Amino acid sequence: MKLITTMVVTSVLGLSIMGAVAWADDPVPDPTTPPTTMTPPEKQKPAHARPFLPDDVKALVDKVKTDREAFAKEQAALLKTLKGATQEQRDTIREQLQDKRQTFHDSQRALREQIKEKLEALRKEFRDNRDKILDEVKDKAKDAKEHRGGN
Numbered sequence: 001m002k003l004i005t006t007m008v009v010t011s012v013l014g015l016s017i018m019g020a021v022a023w024a025d026d027p028v029p030d031p032t033t034p035p036t037t038m039t040p041p042e043k044q045k046p047a048h049a050r051p052f053l054p055d056d057v058k059a060l061v062d063k064v065k066t067d068r069e070a071f072a073k074e075q076a077a078l079l080k081t082l083k084g085a086t087q088e089q090r091d092t093i094r095e096q097l098q099d100k101r102q103t104f105h106d107s108q109r110a111l112r113e114q115i116k117e118k119l120e121a122l123r124k125e126f127r128d129n130r131d132k133i134l135d136e137v138k139d140k141a142k143d144a145k146e147h148r149g150g151n
Contacts, residue, residue: 057118064111071104 053061075097082093126133 054118054122057115057122060111060115060118064108064115067104067107067111071100074100 078093078097078100082090085093
């Protein structure tokens with residue numbers, strides 16, 4: 001009986017040690033890295049479902065993106081210099097940060113207004129020429145279908 005008890009205790013102890021070792025080998029996720037998520041294909045919009053934007057509106061949108069990236073780089077550079085600066089330098093850098101942020105917000109606001117005005121003009125043009133535009137789109141779709149060999 002003593003032998004059976006010793007064997008049971010030894011096996012339980014061995015299994016628990018093996019479980020702890022296996023658990024320790026599991027990689028621990030980095031808490032600073034955000035989890036990645038994938039959008040299932042059925043939820044992704046196909047390229048043809050995206051709204052049409054004229055080249056001038058696309059150019060404005062691209063300008064917004066490039067300005068945003070440039071602003072972020074400038075702010076990061078100023079923040080990096082802030083770490084090793086004296087108190088006077090810090091005050092100057094903080095003022096620069098605030099001025100650049102205000103300038104960036106003003107330029108972004110102006111670009112948003114330009115985009116808004118362009119889109120409003122497009123809506124008005126579409127409203128005024130709705131039937132003509134729809135007929136042109138239908139004709140193009142029909143031609144493309146015939147070109148592909150569709151029915």
